[in-house]
Amino acid sequence: MISGGNDKGLMSEINVTPFVDVMLVLLIVFMVAAPMMTQGVDVSLPEAASDSLSMDEEEPFYITLKSGGEIFINDFPVDEDRLRPKLSALLKERPGTRVFLRADRAIRYGTVIRVMAEIKSAGVEKLGMVTEPLETK
Numbered sequence: 001m002i003s004g005g006n007d008k009g010l011m012s013e014i015n016v017t018p019f020v021d022v023m024l025v026l027l028i029v030f031m032v033a034a035p036m037m038t039q040g041v042d043v044s045l046p047e048a049a050s051d052s053l054s055m056d057e058e059e060p061f062y063i064t065l066k067s068g069g070e071i072f073i074n075d076f077p078v079d080e081d082r083l084r085p086k087l088s089a090l091l092k093e094r095p096g097t098r099v100f101l102r103a104d105r106a107i108r109y110g111t112v113i114r115v116m117a118e119i120k121s122a123g124v125e126k127l128g129m130v131t132e133p134l135e136t137k
Contacts, residue, residue: 007124009040015111028093029054031054037061053086054095059097060097060098060128061073061074061087061090061097061099061100062074062097062099062101063083063099063100063101064102064103065101065103065104065107067104067107069107070112071115073090080114080118083115083118083119083122084118084119084122087099087118087119087122087123088123091122091123091124097125098126098128099119099127100127100128100130101119101125101127101128101129101130102130103129
């Protein structure tokens with residue numbers, strides 16, 4: 001016979017209070033951390049510490065901006081007003097090819113942005129920026 005307050009039988013109910021506490025803490029952590037994971041435009045400066053990308057695909061296109069304002073697609077010079085149609089034609093021949101932008105550090109920021117806009121309007125969805133490794137002092 002079981003007496004009033006001394007119930008020494010097995011408890012068949014699960015205590016979910018600690019589980020709910022942990023879930024609420026995790027929810028708050030993810031709500032705070034999620035906005036920090038989204039990024040705007042991924043831009044690297046001329047010198048930056050970054051990992052190298054693997055080149056397991058076909059050869060990418062390199063758009064180069066020299067300090068004098070000349071623009072090259074790989075090694076071929078192109079005028080700024082011909083950049084979009086030329087790059088669009090190249091991307092139709094090789095769709096999905098990666099495009100990287102190499103800009104001399106002396107080029108004005110506005111010029112780089114203008115060329116980036118031309119590249120994006122040619123149909124490039126992801127544009128990589130080529131940088132030099134960061135020099136340690």
